Amino acid sequence: MILHRIEWRLALGAACVSLSAAAGASDYPSKPIQIIVPYAPGGSTDQLARALQKPMSDALGQQVVVINKPGAGGTIGTDQVVRAEPDGYTLVFGNSGPNAIVALTRKIPYDLFKDLKPVSTVALTPMILAVPTDSPAKTVKDFIAYAKKHDGKMNFGSVGAGSLSHLTGEYFNDMAGLHMQHVPYTGGAPMLPAFIGGEIQAAFVTGLDGATMLASGKVRYLAVGTERPTDVAPGLPAIAADVPGFRSVAWFGVLAPKGTPDAIVAKLNRAVATAVANPEVNKLFRERWIEPHSSTPQELTDIIKSEVAQWKPVVQKANIQN
The missing domain is CATH 3.40.190.10 (Periplasmic binding protein-like II)
Known part of the structure; x- marks a missing residue:
């Protein structure tokens, strides 16, 4: 009987958490959203993130604010997002560096695949x-x-x-x-x-x-x-x-902390897609030799996995440490 009571209480608690998450997703967003750029102002990642501010704000009905948190190859700002509440109000504008490559050259304070939840790519650009x-x-x-x-x-x-x-x-x-x-x-x-x-x-x-x-x-x-x-x-x-099989392409995208409800990620994904499709954003990106490209969360996950697989042997063979 006691065991049944414990199970019932656990089930009730889980149901409450689920209902709370659903309620949070239904009225999301109800306040401004921060996108952390883990680099200094004015750089390529910062420029692209700021291009999305207005169209994302318009799509979500709340202000999207870009905040720069540079340092340690982008890992300081990324780690701040990893530690944030998974409520959709703190995101990171990621790229190949802190979200794939840096972990191959040195120890970082987060796990590439467990601590962040991909939302969408924003752009691709060839090296x-x-x-x-x-x-x-x-x-x-x-x-x-x-x-x-x-x-x-x-x-x-x-x-x-x-x-x-x-x-x-x-x-x-x-x-x-x-x-x-x-x-x-x-x-x-x-x-x-x-x-x-x-x-x-x-x-x-x-x-x-x-x-x-x-x-x-x-x-x-x-x-x-x-x-x-x-x-x-x-x-x-x-x-x-001339070098068969050669491929090197950089990506930029938006990621959220792990545990962010799927319904919120879906809203953010639609907002990113709307922003990337904006004619002014398209023009700005292409003038800078960048392909506007939104994606599903799974596609961004697959891109990160493929990058780790591609660059790990390069790092090992060249003995690259940072």
Whole structure:
């Protein structure tokens, strides 16, 4: 009899929690929503997050506020969201770094797959092979031949040790049979004088990070990391045409703390999709060589899993630690 009473009380408690969650979801959102950008203001992730503020606010009927919490490669801001109440009012604007790659190079305070609940992707962007305008290489095939001729004497830059641009360079080295040396910088802008001064002979960048370099006229693009040419980067061939199987694409997306009710995640997913489909957002993204792309939560989960599988052997082989 006592056991039956305990079971009944447990069932009643679970039912109350379920009803409470359902009630919270039905009137969600009833106050402003915070999207944490785990990087400093003005960077590529910050720009994309802020582009979504107004259309998401309009779709949800509540203000969406972007807050910057930079540090430790994006893990400080991400960990803050992991520890937040799972009520849909604190989200993180994630990307390949803190949500896939950083965990491969060092210990982080959260679990990639257990502590966050994907909501939707927002955008995809290929990594682009950039070279100085005075480089003798006009194609990827030319570049590989030139690098092999100067084996071990060429440098490639990145936006930081352990970043996707770093891993992409090491991945390219391995797949193309090259031995370029890695030189890390603190972002895309500091790489411009490095190109001009001859410190580096190549770099893998996103359209956002490489915009200043390209506009300077001192840097040009050779090819993209998508499996096939993309209209996001018109006129550029795919690296895979000369390095079969090569693929390197960055993503941006929205994630919530684990335990966030499915009904709230569904509302957020619809709001992200509406915002990404907004014509002004589309125009802004494409001007920056970024493909607007919303998704289901499962698709974002699959993207993260595939990234971990792709980059783990690269990190291990190149002994990358950050």
